[in-house]
Amino acid sequence: xxxxxxxxxxxxxxxxxxxxxxxxxxxxxxxxxxxxxxxxxxxxxxxxxxxxxxxxxxxxxxxxxxxxxxxxxxxxxxxxxxxxxxxxxxxxxxxxxxxxxxxxxxxxxxxxxxxxxxxxxxxxxxxxxxxxxxxxxxxxxxxxxxxxxxxxxxxxxxxxxxxxxxxxxxxxxxxxxxxxxxxxxxxxxxxxxxxxxxxxxxxxxxxxxxxxxxxxxxxxxxxxxxxxxxxxxxxxxxxxxxxxxxxxxxxxxxxxxxxxx
Amino acid sequence: xxxxxxxxxxxxxxxxxxxxxxxxxxxxxxxxxxxxxxxxxxxxxxxxxxxxxxxxxxxxxxxxxxxxxxxxxxxxxxxxxxxxxxxxxxxxxxxxxxxxxxxxxxxxxxxxxxxxxxxxxxxxxxxxxxxxxxxxxxxxxxxxxxxxxxxxxxxxxxxxxxxxxxxxxxxxxxxxxxxxxxxxxxxxxxxxxxxxxxxxxxxxxxxxxxxxxxxxxxxxxxxxxxxxxxxxxxxxxxxxxxxxxxxxxxxxxxxxxxxxxxxxxxxxxxxxxxxxxxxxxxxxxxxxxxxxxxxxxxxxxxxxxxxxxxxxxxxxxxxxxxx
Amino acid sequence: xxxxxxxxxxxxxxxxxxxxxxxxxxxxxxxxxxxxxxxxxxxxxxxxxxxxxxxxxxxxxxxxxxxxxxxxxxxxxxxxxxxxxxxxxxxxxxxxxxxxxxxxxxxxxxxxxxxxxxxxxxxxxxxxxxxxxxxxxxxxxxxxxxxxxxxxxxxxxxxxxxxxxxxxxxxxxxxxxxxxxxxxxxxxxxxxxxxxxxxxxxxxxxxxxxxxxxxxxxxxxxxxxxxxxxxxxxxxxxxxxxxxxxxxxxx
Numbered sequence: 110x111x112x113x114x115x116x117x118x119x120x121x122x123x124x125x126x127x128x129x130x131x132x133x134x135x136x137x138x139x140x141x142x143x144x145x146x147x148x149x150x151x152x153x154x155x156x157x158x159x160x161x162x163x164x165x166x167x168x169x170x171x172x173x174x175x176x177x178x179x180x181x182x183x184x185x186x187x188x189x190x191x192x193x194x195x196x197x198x199x200x201x202x203x204x205x206x207x208x209x210x211x212x213x214x215x216x217x218x219x220x221x222x223x224x225x226x227x228x229x230x231x232x233x234x235x236x237x238x239x240x241x242x243x244x245x246x247x248x249x250x251x252x253x254x255x256x257x258x259x260x261x262x263x264x265x266x267x268x269x270x271x272x273x274x275x276x277x278x279x280x281x282x283x284x285x286x287x288x289x290x291x292x293x294x295x296x297x298x299x300x301x302x303x304x305x306x307x308x309x310x311x312x313x314x315x316x317x318x319x320x321x322x323x324x325x326x327x328x329x330x331x332x333x334x335x336x337x338x339x340x341x342x343x344x345x346x347x348x349x350x351x352x353x354x355x356x357x358x359x360x361x362x363x364x365x366x367x368x369x370x
Numbered sequence: 371x372x373x374x375x376x377x378x379x380x381x382x383x384x385x386x387x388x389x390x391x392x393x394x395x396x397x398x399x400x401x402x403x404x405x406x407x408x409x410x411x412x413x414x415x416x417x418x419x420x421x422x423x424x425x426x427x428x429x430x431x432x433x434x435x436x437x438x439x440x441x442x443x444x445x446x447x448x449x450x451x452x453x454x455x456x457x458x459x460x461x462x463x464x465x466x467x468x469x470x471x472x473x474x475x476x477x478x479x480x481x482x483x484x485x486x487x488x489x490x491x492x493x494x495x496x497x498x499x500x501x502x503x504x505x506x507x508x509x510x511x512x513x514x515x516x517x518x519x520x521x522x523x524x525x526x527x528x529x530x531x532x533x534x535x536x537x538x539x540x541x542x543x544x545x546x547x548x549x550x551x552x553x554x555x556x557x558x559x560x561x562x563x564x565x566x567x568x569x570x571x572x573x574x575x576x577x578x579x580x581x582x583x584x585x586x587x588x589x590x591x592x593x594x595x596x597x598x599x600x601x602x603x604x605x606x607x608x609x610x611x612x613x614x615x616x617x618x619x620x621x622x623x624x625x626x627x628x629x630x631x632x633x634x635x636x637x638x639x640x641x642x643x644x645x646x647x648x649x650x651x652x653x654x655x656x657x658x659x660x661x662x663x664x665x666x667x668x669x670x671x672x673x674x675x676x677x678x679x680x681x682x683x684x685x686x687x688x689x690x691x692x693x
Numbered sequence: 694x695x696x697x698x699x700x701x702x703x704x705x706x707x708x709x710x711x712x713x714x715x716x717x718x719x720x721x722x723x724x725x726x727x728x729x730x731x732x733x734x735x736x737x738x739x740x741x742x743x744x745x746x747x748x749x750x751x752x753x754x755x756x757x758x759x760x761x762x763x764x765x766x767x768x769x770x771x772x773x774x775x776x777x778x779x780x781x782x783x784x785x786x787x788x789x790x791x792x793x794x795x796x797x798x799x800x801x802x803x804x805x806x807x808x809x810x811x812x813x814x815x816x817x818x819x820x821x822x823x824x825x826x827x828x829x830x831x832x833x834x835x836x837x838x839x840x841x842x843x844x845x846x847x848x849x850x851x852x853x854x855x856x857x858x859x860x861x862x863x864x865x866x867x868x869x870x871x872x873x874x875x876x877x878x879x880x881x882x883x884x885x886x887x888x889x890x891x892x893x894x895x896x897x898x899x900x901x902x903x904x905x906x907x908x909x910x911x912x913x914x915x916x917x918x919x920x921x922x923x924x925x926x927x928x929x930x931x932x933x934x935x936x937x938x939x940x941x942x943x944x
Contacts, residue, residue: 267787270747271847275801275854276774286789406869407840546732547896551940573869576899617874619903621926627881630874634839 114365120358187245196256402582597672728905
């Protein structure tokens with residue numbers, strides 16, 4: 110692995126640790142309002158400053174990491190399950206099964222994803238769960254295509270014929286032999302997908318239809334910061350940097366995995 | 371002597387995989403270099419014109435005298451004047467050796483030693499390698515030819531510069547048996563017509579017995595037996611050679627078990643002490659472990675790297691292999 | 694006794710528009726080694742896969758013990774697979790690169806439940822020893838093995854169901870000559886000891902001639918000649934068979 114991959118892994122690992130240990134790392138309760146200290150710039154008592162309600166920005170960012178990463182992981186987890194299953198089935202069974210799944214993917218790809226999400230959120234209510242499900246349900250197509258392509262070439266290999274010759278069921282062949290051997294490129298796609306999902310969540314929250322205040326997420330902190338941009342530069346700088354660095358980390362890691370397989 | 375390899379040692383990926391090879395090839399002579407996969411035979415072939423990829427391997431010691439000049443001491447400029455001109459190569463996979471975006475005609479023209487009036491010369495070459503069918507057809511690409519015809523085209527490119535030495539590395543392994551036969555006949559014919567020296571690298575004894583004048587057998591990076599074809603076939607003097615010959619399927623031994631060599635070839639990272647063949651040898655004695663044997667004379671021009679030469683020749687009353 | 698009877702088997706690959714197997718009919722008798730010889734692309738490997746229903750035939754029938762394998766339920770077929778096994782040519786492609794050697798064998802027991810949970814490990818070791826490997830191989834990955842060792846694992850996997858019939862699809866073609874002799878010895882010994890029936894596929898008449906009782910010659914999807922070893926080697930009828938014999942460098 111090269112240095113950049115390690116760097117990416119370091120960033121990813123760092124934010125995961127921050128998210129897991131948020132209660133221990135955050136110096137204040139992220140929801141604690143302090144009218145006396147509204148919009149104080151970064152100082153020794155509030156290292157990232159405070160927001161327009163006097164809440165500690167650093168603590169909100171730490172808890173926001175939890176939300177952002179959770180949305181990223183679970184949304185991509187949903188996408189991976191759908192994508193791997195449909196891709197594997199299409200690739201293995203071929204013929205009409207493949208044709209139906211592939212046309213369905215084509216249809217899904219025709220929708221402008223972000224507007225589809227906007228429309229669905231407008232109909233439902235903007236909760237964290239809805240956001241994760243909707244991001245997952247609209248981002249599995251790339252994974253499915255990769256999976257299918259890998260399986261198409263793997264299933265002609267002799268060891269798959271050998272499995273069938275010893276009487277292995279289709280489910281066993283797909284789950285134990287095909288999918289594990291096809292995972293490398295899918296893993297790259299998943300890693301890059303997490304970065305994408307974090308960006309989408311931030312975008313939605315920034316527009317006010319994502320994670321709803323008072324729950325902190327990087328996107329909605331950024332959105333609150335926009336209102337007070339002149340008075341509190343720190344309100345936009347830190348969440349913006351956090352999103353940028355996290356996405357960079359996942360992209361570097363994804364590239365690293367790609368090169369090592 | 372056209373080519374003399376003296377005590378060649380080559381390092382590859384940190385391991386010495388050619389451990390002191392001596393080999394002579396004369397004009398008009400076909401020398402078969404036999405060995406199993408990973409024994410270092412291909413590396414020997416590549417070393418002759420320093421074709422070993424620099425990042426992976428390097429030549430540690432030795433001399434390779436080609437027409438009296440040591441190719442290992444030549445500059446890369448001078449080497450380019452020899453490679454593909456005086457010494458040509460043909461490799462195993464014709465399709466991956468040919469450039470798919472150029473026509474056969476263009477690729478042969480590239481290899482010509484004199485560039486004027488190429489059409490007549492190319493027609494002559496195509497005729498020589500049995501590709502009369504595509505004479506005058508300048509727009510034929512490699513994928514339009516069968517595997518056998520591709521290999522004929524490769525041989526055509528190799529002889530286009532009228533080389534003195536041809537290094538053939540498993541040239542027929544990827545081909546069907548009937549095609550293989552035709553290609554071997556073509557090589558023999560060209561050898562006689564052009565008085566070519568040939569190094570024929572192969573894992574298949576049956577082929578080498580048919581085509582070579584002289585045979586060198588490699589095991590674990592060194593030559594363990596070398597001699598004229600007839601002597602190797604009728605009077606092999608190394609237990610490994612005997613094992614290889616016994617491993618050839620033969621109709622006389624129909625339905626019987628082969629007198630096969632046991633075990634497997636050692637890794638270069640864990641070569642045994644003393645004789646490298648000791649662990650698999652059916653003639654082994656404790657003395658074999660003391661040091662690696664030197665090549666010793668069996669008879670004129672026939673050497674073997676075994677301290678039990680005398681016993682082996684007497685012990686094994688081999689049936690005569692008609693080559 | 695007739696073990697398998699194959700009638701008029703056809704297979705065309707739509708993509709390439711070639712008839713890979715063009716009306717194959719033959720019988721395989723219990724305990725014999727039937728050789729199938731032909732050059733690359735003649736349809737011999739396709740035929741092997743058709744017989745075991747690893748790919749679907751266009752038409753024809755394959756009778757095994759009175760049942761037409763092309764007309765039985767998937768479930769019945771899965772049970773019948775126990776009796777009919779195959780060994781592949783390329784030992785680098787025929788093992789799951791992520792699966793440890795012990796697991797390769799244990800999986801067979803897992804599928805067929807023919808060995809009790811308790812005996813699996815000892816049975817696996819016993820089988821590995823039968824093919825010349827041993828307990829030390831249980832936890833190794835295919836990438837740590839040589840070509841010959843992998844082919845032995847392939848043979849062990851085929852033996853794990855205790856089959857009656859094994860198709861050997863070019864089992865020694867990609868091996869070095871000394872390893873080839875070892876593997877052929879193993880196959881010959883197993884055949885005698887367990888009274889196995891082989892369909893032995895090869896492009897090498899030398900190998901075919903040294904172990905087969907009957908031989909079929911295939912060209913472009915058709916059988917062009919078949920007969921006993923003596924018929925084919927001493928008195929070949931077809932020009933193509935003669936060419937193959939001349940090309941085979943039989944010492």
